[in-house]
Amino acid sequence: MLRKPSKGAAKAALFSxxxxxxxxxxxxxxxxxxxxxxxYANPMAEVSLDLSKKILEGLSIHDLFGHHPDLIKMLDxxxxxxxxxxxxDLQLGPGPSRADHQPITAHVVVGALDNPDLVLIEWLPLDQxxxxxxxxxxxxxxxxNKSLMRNLAHExxxxxxxxxxxxxxxxYELPDRALHEYTQVIIKESDRLQTLVDxxxxxxxxxxxxxxxxxxxxxxxxxxxxxxxxxxxxxxxxNYDISIPDLLGDKEALIQAVLNVVHNAAQAxxxxxxxxxxxxxxxxxVARNVTISKQRYKLALDLHVxxxxxxxxxxxxxxxxxxxxxxxxxxxxLGLTLAQTxxxxxxxxxxxxxxxxxxxxxxxxxxxxxxxxx
Numbered sequence: 001m002l003r004k005p006s007k008g009a010a011k012a013a014l015f016s017x018x019x020x021x022x023x024x025x026x027x028x029x030x031x032x033x034x035x036x037x038x039x040y041a042n043p044m045a046e047v048s049l050d051l052s053k054k055i056l057e058g059l060s061i062h063d064l065f066g067h068h069p070d071l072i073k074m075l076d077x078x079x080x081x082x083x084x085x086x087x088x089d090l091q092l093g094p095g096p097s098r099a100d101h102q103p104i105t106a107h108v109v110v111g112a113l114d115n116p117d118l119v120l121i122e123w124l125p126l127d128q129x130x131x132x133x134x135x136x137x138x139x140x141x142x143x144x145n146k147s148l149m150r151n152l153a154h155e156x157x158x159x160x161x162x163x164x165x166x167x168x169x170x171x172y173e174l175p176d177r178a179l180h181e182y183t184q185v186i187i188k189e190s191d192r193l194q195t196l197v198d199x200x201x202x203x204x205x206x207x208x209x210x211x212x213x214x215x216x217x218x219x220x221x222x223x224x225x226x227x228x229x230x231x232x233x234x235x236x237x238x239n240y241d242i243s244i245p246d247l248l249g250d251k252e253a254l255i256q257a258v259l260n261v262v263h264n265a266a267q268a269x270x271x272x273x274x275x276x277x278x279x280x281x282x283x284x285x286v287a288r289n290v291t292i293s294k295q296r297y298k299l300a301l302d303l304h305v306x307x308x309x310x311x312x313x314x315x316x317x318x319x320x321x322x323x324x325x326x327x328x329x330x331x332x333x334l335g336l337t338l339a340q341t342x343x344x345x346x347x348x349x350x351x352x353x354x355x356x357x358x359x360x361x362x363x364x365x366x367x368x369x370x371x372x373x374x
Contacts, residue, residue, distance in 0.1 A: 018042070025291035029056070029121045030113070033079050036061040036072075039118065043298075047289050048125070050101060059097055061121075066095040074110040075119055085111040089126065156197055164190040212246040213254060215301055219282050222259045226280075230266050233273035239283040247301055248368045249346045257342035258305070260335040261350075261361050265307040268359070272309060281306040290364055292349045297366035300348075305361040312354040320352060 018040050021028045027048040030040035041049075041056040049056065049064060056064075065071060074086040092104040106123040113120055164187055171183035223236050247254075265280050272278035287302040312320060321340045343350045348365040 023296055024122075025294065025296045026122050026124045031061060031075070031119050031121055032117055033075065033119045034117070036075070038064070043289050044296075048104065048123070049098060051097065055097075062095055063097040064095045065092045068093065071108070071110075071121075074108070075121075078110050078112050078119055085109055090123075092123065156193065160190050160194050160197070164194075209250050209252075210248050211251060213249045213251045215244060215247050215254070215284060215303065216240055216242065218251065218254050218258055219284070221255055222262050223282065225259060226262050226266050229263075230273060230278075233276045234266060234269065234278045234280070236262075237279060237281045239281055241285050244284055244286055244301065245367065247346075247365060249365065250342075253342040253345060257339040257350075257363070258303070260339040261305050261363075264335050265305055265309065265359065265361070268309040268312075269307055277308070279308045287364060290366065292347065292364060292366060295347070295366075297368075299367045301363075301365045301367065303363040303365070305363075307359050308357055309359055311356040311359055312352065317352070317354060321350070 027045040167186035269278035
């Protein structure tokens with residue numbers, strides 16, 4: 001029968017430097033080796049196990065993960081063989097205290113601590129690890145593409161002005177007015193390319209202004225703009241958590257980011273709009289202990305834009321934030337690229353899950369404080 005940890009171990013846990021582990025994006029438990037009782041759990045362990053710190057500290061490994069010989073073997077190896085750490089992919093099954101939960105498939109690290117009575121158990125769910133690595137790769141690819149497009153935009157900008165000016169002079173000199181049709185094509189296409197260039201460079205020209213922003217005011221502004229363009233056949237539903245506090249950010253940039261996403265959804269719903277069945281849902285919640293670009297935040301805005309459209313074509317789902325990639329005929333392919341840029345300027349994350357009948361764009365924006373107020 002398992003016993004509670006000794007007072008000495010509990011006291012050691014109380015005064016050990018565990019505060020640093022509170023900030024880790026991975027789940028961490030510190031366990032008394034002899035009795036296999038938890039003496040410390042960080043916030044991510046609370047989230048992963050869906051149990052509070054107060055409850056976790058006093059439960060056994062068996063209570064949390066059931067009979068798990070592989071995990072016990074890792075603990076024994078670290079203590080008995082004087083090995084600093086053991087790593088293994090395990091399925092941490094639910095024990096009696098988590099009987100109603102699903103198993104956790106995770107990369108588990110068991111490590112020795114300075115206190116010989118204690119052992120550290122750290123894990124990162126494999127699906128989270130895979131998603132994190134995939135998101136990091138995508139962000140790098142998108143940033144590389146954006147940088148390339150910005151450089152191209154700068155190179156194109158000056159020649160465009162010269163081409164347009166030359167076409168105007170040519171039009172003035174042409175004796176046959178019937179030929180003006182061709183010079184007008186040059187002028188109009190130059191203007192169209194100039195607009196594209198300006199949109200590519202816009203986020204980096206405007207100064208980012210941080211102020212307290214009510215996200216629901218942003219959403220209501222976007223909602224009114226989109227409904228003004230699509231007054232018939234489209235319903236934009238609100239699913240707000242009105243207790244959400246103000247967000248530190250650039251209000252105009254946030255309006256533009258959300259508008260680009262919602263407008264993109266509305267354009268994808270043209271068939272449903274014609275039938276009067278198009279629905280977009282704006283959903284706001286608070287997410288806790290969120291990791292964005294390897295930085296952990298205690299609280300973040302979790303915003304979803306969900307539509308009942310045909311879904312994003314599978315061949316472009318991983319490329320929708322790349323510049324000039326569009327699933328719509330005649331689309332510029334810049335709306336989502338600019339939305340991602342504005343979200344990243346707020347230290348946030350934007351992603352998408354799509355299937356026929358449901359596309360869900362998720363934006364997570366951390367709640368921050370102004371410099372000097374922390």
